[in-house]
Amino acid sequence: MKTIIAACSQNLSGSRASLHAALRTLLAVPWPSQRDVRAWLQLLAVLQWVLSFLLLGPVTLVLLLYLVFTRFWPISALYLAWVIFDWDTPEKGGRRLPCLRRWSVWRHFRDYFPVKVSPSPCLQHTVLPQSPVSPLCAHSPLSLQLVKTHDLSPGHNYIIGSHPHGILCVGAFCNFITGSTGFSELFPGIRPFLTTLAGNFRLPLFREYLMSGGLCPVTRRAIGHLLSNNGTGNAVAIVIGGAAESLSCSPGVTTLILKNRKGFVRMALQHGAFLVPSFSFGENELFRQVVFEEGSWMRAVQQRFQKMMGFAPCVFYGRGLTSVRSRGFLPYARPITTVVGEPVTVPKIEEPSSEVVDLYHGMYVRSLLKLFNDNKTKYGLSEGDELRIV
Numbered sequence: 539m540k541t542i543i544a545a546c547s548q549n550l551s552g553s554r555a556s557l558h559a560a561l562r563t564l565l566a567v568p569w570p571s572q573r574d575v576r577a578w579l580q581l582l583a584v585l586q587w588v589l590s591f592l593l594l595g596p597v598t599l600v601l602l603l604y605l606v607f608t609r610f611w612p613i614s615a616l617y618l619a620w621v622i623f624d625w626d627t628p629e630k631g632g633r634r635l636p637c638l639r640r641w642s643v644w645r646h647f648r649d650y651f652p653v654k655v656s657p658s659p660c661l662q663h664t665v666l667p668q669s670p671v672s673p674l675c676a677h678s679p680l681s682l683q684l685v686k687t688h689d690l691s692p693g694h695n696y697i698i699g700s701h702p703h704g705i706l707c708v709g710a711f712c713n714f715i716t717g718s719t720g721f722s723e724l725f726p727g728i729r730p731f732l733t734t735l736a737g738n739f740r741l742p743l744f745r746e747y748l749m750s751g752g753l754c755p756v757t758r759r760a761i762g763h764l765l766s767n768n769g770t771g772n773a774v775a776i777v778i779g780g781a782a783e784s785l786s787c788s789p790g791v792t793t794l795i796l797k798n799r800k801g802f803v804r805m806a807l808q809h810g811a812f813l814v815p816s817f818s819f820g821e822n823e824l825f826r827q828v829v830f831e832e833g834s835w836m837r838a839v840q841q842r843f844q845k846m847m848g849f850a851p852c853v854f855y856g857r858g859l860t861s862v863r864s865r866g867f868l869p870y871a872r873p874i875t876t877v878v879g880e881p882v883t884v885p886k887i888e889e890p891s892s893e894v895v896d897l898y899h900g901m902y903v904r905s906l907l908k909l910f911n912d913n914k915t916k917y918g919l920s921e922g923d924e925l926r927i928v
Contacts, residue, residue, distance in 0.1 A: 583643045584650045585868060586643070587647060594741075595738065598743040602742055631764060631767075638750045638751055651872065683719045683875060683876065684720060687880060692727030695773070695812070696773040696813075697776060697806045698714070698816050700714070708869060712874070715732050730775060732751075734753050734755070762805065776802050779795040792822065792925050797928055803899045806884045807895065812882060813905075816878045818874055819913065820874040820918060825869060857870050877917075879908070
């Protein structure tokens with residue numbers, strides 16, 4: 539019996555020693571620093587956005603179709619009834635949720651993209667009582683991602699041309715949909731909206747997600763409602779180049795599809811909305827794309843698909859989830875700076891002629907070129923870089 543008790547005592551002593559050794563080893567492991575935690579939160583914020591953008595609609599559609607053939611079919615039936623009842627809401631201003639715009643995850647999303655400090659001592663312009671536009675230096679990252687060059691009066695409506703499209707329109711989304719870069723503070727009294735493909739609002743659940751953020755279909759009816767039936771102080775951002783422009787997206791190349799895109803100018807004239815150019819420097823640096831040459835069969839497939847479905851099947855890649863050196867579908871952490879330019883004053887003409895549309899289209903293009911040339915050296919481009927408009 540004494541032998542058994544001694545053996546048990548030795549085993550207990552050994553177990554306590556092993557436990558103490560394990561605890562010492564665990565405590566010796568360095569805890570994640572605040573910088574590491576912030577980096578993980580930023581990565582997760584971008585991951586959820588990319589997955590929502592690419593997969594939320596298709597996955598929900600497949601799930602609802604699957605439920606039709608199960609005992610949970612009433613869920614699909616009820617949602618279908620809701621969509622039919624709510625069919626026109628996206629084209630009538632949507633259903634914006636301010637709380638989603640203020641969601642704290644968007645701050646981590648914003649901070650994923652590093653700040654590129656401009657050689658200019660002041661990057662932000664804000665309105666002071668003494669002068670129409672007075673420079674004010676700001677050291678917060680907010681003032682470096684969204685740059686205001688001129689004031690926008692709440693007494694007018696605006697169509698903001700967003701350039702370039704890039705792959706996923708990260709700059710337009712972050713600045714015009716989320717409140718993380720201070721749009722409401724820079725432009726008080728202005729309600730921003732962002733347009734996207736009308737087909738996205740036919741996807742279950744994804745349509746609710748888009749409307750809650752202030753997105754609307756890029757259709758005449760939807761844009762016309764915001765510019766005529768929603769009061770003043772509305773700024774509708776349109777990515778003018780659209781899906782076709784994404785096929786020309788690659789680092790070091792700045793090509794805009796704009797020469798024959800005049801529908802937004804006609805709508806601005808019909809509603810008396812001022813035209814405002816904006817350019818997101820760094821947008822084309824977020825992904826790498828396999829660009830097929832004009833005339834190749836793959837390019838023809840992309841263009842045909844884009845005309846039929848409204849979006850282009852780009853072959854692109856970014857960084858992986860575990861390492862910046864691996865390939866994946868997350869954007870590279872490159873600086874993005876969206877500069878909002880000077881408004882082009884537009885009169886209200888219900889039936890503008892082609893000559894008038896061409897006149898104001900030319901004024902808009904010249905304003906955009908000035909915006910690009912005045913800011914390109916501040917945000918990563920060289921003096922010799924040019925904006926190519928096709």
